[in-house]
Amino acid sequence: RSIQEAAVCALVAGSPTIGFLGFAVLDPIYGNTVSTNLVIAIISIVVNVVTIPIGMYLINLGQAKDRAKLSVQAENAVNAKANAKGDITLDPARDAATDKTAELMVHGTSNTGKNRNGNLQALLDALKQPICWASLLAIFLVLVGIHVPSQVAPTFDLIAKANSGVAVLSAGLALSTVKFSLGWETIWNTFFRLILTPAVFLGVALLCGMGGDMNKISMLVMAVALPPAFSGIIISSRYNIYVKEGASTTAVATVAFAATCLLWIWLVPFCVG
Template sequence: MEQFISKMLVSDLIPIIVIMLIGYISGRTNEFKSDQARIFNKLVLNFALPAALFISIVRADREMLAQNATLGAISFVGLVGLFMVSYFTLQWFFKRTKAEAAVCALIAGSPTIGFLGFAILDPLYGTGVETGLVIAIVAIVVNAITIPIGLYLLHAGNKTTSPDNASTESTLLSVIKQPVVWAPVLAVILVLIGIKVPPEVDPTFVLLAKANSSVAVFAAGLTLSAYKIELDKEVAYNTFFKLILMPAVFLLAGWACGLDSHILQMLVLSVALPPAFSGIIISSSYQVYTRTGTSSLAVSVIGFIIAAPIWVYLARIIST
């Protein structure tokens, strides 16, 4: 277990913290302006992240999805359910607007599986089919379901993004046009109907996808440099929700449904990942919930260093 934790720190967590710190220092020293984070965010949100999601999902097949129906069901119900819990809690208890609650749910209620899933799980569990399957299923739910829901709620509740009081149909259309929405949806459709993407196109998508994690983490640090980190009740709640409540729910659900120990460990670690960088990118792009969102990200990234090995250990104990 000590070797596992050391590997997690060296291969996964320290690089994330270092790159985010570089982005933060670059902003504080005016090497980059904090508002330039929007440019990096646009690169990730419209190009790198959709490419990463598309190429990771199309590598799956219908048989893999069918054989892991339980994993898919737990991921769908758990992620969508907790996403909505975060959304309504922010409105009821913290008196946030619908748009702010939507962005918070995209952050606190969603793991950064598209950005860090492979970066975290591959060094620990290998690059086998099981690893790719867990990441693909969680990524499908997060990016093809909860992100569209979050964007829809954001557009519907934010008069700035819909100044003419746009109809439900036009709001939904604006959401569907987002590459981060239609790219994973397209990938899922191709998998379900059995269309294989030629392997010759992989290098193009992979090269573009390589900008995903590093640029997103750097941009998160750059965005954070413009704000003083808040340590209030709301940030504490978001951190608790992301690092404790979510993995606890999935651990109990996976154990109750009899998931394989290896799969359960990867699933719990996947949902315990820091808040979705896509949520931070969306927050920065729309200038909604930016200060508290970036503070929640910063605190959660630090907290993940402690939480991750604990959850993996608990998953091993419970599932054996």
């Protein structure tokens, strides 16, 4: 897989949809408590402020490398054309048109590559995306204690309530545009998201001495055992990267969660006990 494909795969298989299904799954099981809300909030912050910016950075970095590679190929094509002129007589009009096209390719790719190449530029390009800077801005406003004025609070409440529905609709539209396929990569991504990741968290939690609090360790495992975050498939469809595999993974994992949810509810007390 290319860098950008691997980045989208990581966003799909690595991030739980805690912001959309967290309250719907955790509240009925563990109750609408401060602890439940904190778990959902903290994991949502990690997903939106850490993993998504890293994924966007890797996407931009991979695209910059592809542009640089295309630039080199275009320049080699121009050089090969120039060398061939000395040995082969070609039609002047067609030759001029070919050279002009090649020069445009070099100009359009090499300039872009020079301006956008490098880790720092890829990071800056990632932070320019609203999905990255909006989350960072929200965290900053909370940390410095800036509150939303009561006059406009109902507007933001309306947006917050519509957030989950719009995300599910967007994910559904993305899923409807690709043909479903059940391959080994989809199966592995689903296993990684629903089985392997929560199993690792369970093991680390036990090693860190959390086994004495059944409710906390169970809530932690369930929070990271949720299906893939919808943001991954939305980003995939936005950039047309890893769409087929990402959509199939999201669909399969969402359906399979009905079984793995019950599995972890039974397995965590068994392992701790």
